[in-house]
Amino acid sequence: MQILASVLSLIVSSIVLVTPASAAVGENPAIVVAIDGFTNIQELCYSFQTLIRAKGFPNAPIFAFTSIALSVDSTNLLDNCTPRPLTFVDVIDEHTDFPAAVNVKPGVSYEYAQTQRFLSSRMWDEAVLDPYDVIMRITDSTCLTFDDEHLPGFPYSSNADHQFAFKSYTVPNELQPTEHVAGIFAYTIEFLILRGKPEPLTDLWEGLKIEHEYEHKLSKFSDDFQIVRKDFMRDVGVRDYLNHLTEGSPSADDFFQMKWSAGTLMKMAVALFLDDFVVSDSHVPGVVEKDFLNHNLFERICRDTTQ
Numbered sequence: 075m076q077i078l079a080s081v082l083s084l085i086v087s088s089i090v091l092v093t094p095a096s097a098a099v100g101e102n103p104a105i106v107v108a109i110d111g112f113t114n115i116q117e118l119c120y121s122f123q124t125l126i127r128a129k130g131f132p133n134a135p136i137f138a139f140t141s142i143a144l145s146v147d148s149t150n151l152l153d154n155c156t157p158r159p160l161t162f163v164d165v166i167d168e169h170t171d172f173p174a175a176v177n178v179k180p181g182v183s184y185e186y187a188q189t190q191r192f193l194s195s196r197m198w199d200e201a202v203l204d205p206y207d208v209i210m211r212i213t214d215s216t217c218l219t220f221d222d223e224h225l226p227g228f229p230y231s232s233n234a235d236h237q238f239a240f241k242s243y244t245v246p247n248e249l250q251p252t253e254h255v256a257g258i259f260a261y262t263i264e265f266l267i268l269r270g271k272p273e274p275l276t277d278l279w280e281g282l283k284i285e286h287e288y289e290h291k292l293s294k295f296s297d298d299f300q301i302v303r304k305d306f307m308r309d310v311g312v313r314d315y316l317n318h319l320t321e322g323s324p325s326a327d328d329f330f331q332m333k334w335s336a337g338t339l340m341k342m343a344v345a346l347f348l349d350d351f352v353v354s355d356s357h358v359p360g361v362v363e364k365d366f367l368n369h370n371l372f373e374r375i376c377r378d379t380t381q
Contacts, residue, residue, distance in 0.1 A: 103208035103226045103301075105136045105158070106197070110169075110189045115148045117364065117371065118214040119155035123378040126157070127218040127360070128210075128225035135159040137202055141169040141189065163202055168192055175323035176330045184330055191329065193336040195316040198307040207304055215298040217362040217376035228301055229354060239352040240344050242300035242337075249291035250338055257328040258319070259286040262342055265318045278345035278353065294337035295344070295355075298363050302340075312347050 105125065107118065122136070136158050144162065153160055169188040172178055193211070203209065210226035224230060228238040259282070266273060273279065285292050306312060319325050319339060328334070344353055364371045 101131075101208050101227050102206050103131050103134045103210060104203065104206040105134055105210050105212060105226050106203075107136065107138050107212055107214075108189055108193055108197075109138050109140045109142065109144065111142050111185050112189075114214045115144075115151060119151055120371075120376055120378070121212055121214055121216045122152060122155040122158075122160075124216075124218040124376060125212075125226075127221045129221050130224040130227045133158065134210075134226050135161065137161050137163055137200075139163045139165045139192065139197060139200070141165050141185075141192070161202065163200065165192060165196075165200075168196055172330070173321045173323075173326035175321075175326040177327055179331075186333055187330040190334065190336040190339075191320045194339045195313070195320045198304065198313075203304060208301060209304055209307075210301045211299070213298045215364045217364055217372060219360045219362050219375045222358075222360060226301065229358075231354075236349075236351050238301075238354050239303045239306050239348055240301070241354040241358070242295035242340070243355055243357040244293045244295060244341070249285060249289055249293050250335065252290045254333050254335065255292040255338055256290075256332055257325065258292060258334060258338060258342065259283075261319055261322075261325045261328075262315075262346070265315055266346075269314070274346055276345050276348070276350050278341065278350065278355070282342065282345055292338055293341065294335055295341045296363070297335060297337045299358065299361050300340065306348065309347065312343055315343060315346060 105128075107121075109115075109118070125136075126132075128134075136156060138152065138160065140162055143166070149162060169185070169192065172184075178184070197203075208227055218225070228241055231237050263273075265271075273283075282292060316339060319334070320329050362372055362376065364376060
């Protein structure tokens with residue numbers, strides 16, 4: 075269904091009038107990307123090139139967390155794809171250890187699960203992120219199709235007392251297969267009971283409850299674009315919840331074997347710990363997700379044809 079999001083983005087992009095505005099004063103954003111064995115380095119280069127359209131903070135740096143050894147050619151290629159400061163952070167060691175509860179099966183690749191674990195509960199401890207208060211995450215599928223005066227910061231909020239804490243979107247009518255979300259909702263209820271917390275009253279939570287009750291599935295936030303305040307991800311309660319799912323027993327084994335996605339866990343965490351009015355979950359005009367499965371890479375708008 076990624077193609078649906080891309081088409082919607084193109085339609086919206088063609089009809090929405092964007093009023094230029096200054097980026098939020100005082101914010102200090104950074105851009106992050108996780109590079110693993112599934113990453114297409116050339117496509118990531120093209121994604122980096124489209125970041126020139128993130129006009130709000132043109133000097134915001136990029137941190138590339140690498141769980142594989144990159145060749146000199148690959149690092150040089152990516153360096154030349156963006157004028158932004160680019161730092162490669164080696165996290166290979168963090169992808170080689172497993173929580174005690176995980177039954178590591180011979181011959182099974184856990185690379186996807188390790189990346190989702192890193193994005194959910196481990197990246198936020200990285201010291202390189204300490205100076206930054208807003209983090210925008212992209213992938214090799216992310217493409218910005220026209221200028222945005224806020225990115226990589228948050229979009230404008232008309233409520234000065236409640237600036238956004240999270241921004242992403244869910245592909246309309248797309249639910250994750252049951253086999254890739256089974257257990258998440260039950261472990262979440264278990265977490266609330268163990269911590270003596272009531273279920274939240276947010277609209278996001280109510281929507282997730284309905285999805286789980288009637289479809290036995292869950293929706294997720296985009297795997298390819300999100301903006302979040304770092305303090306939210308380092309909040310004691312949020313860390314406790316995500317660690318409960320990715321590091322605990324027996325939940326960590328389900329996390330690894332069923333390939334829960336970071337986008338699903340993020341939507342659960344946002345629904346549990348953030349008020350609706352600090353969450354922006356509408357699609358971002360101009361953001362397109364390249365559709366690798368259908369060989370649709372949007373060459374005309376996601377390539378720098380001048381080079």
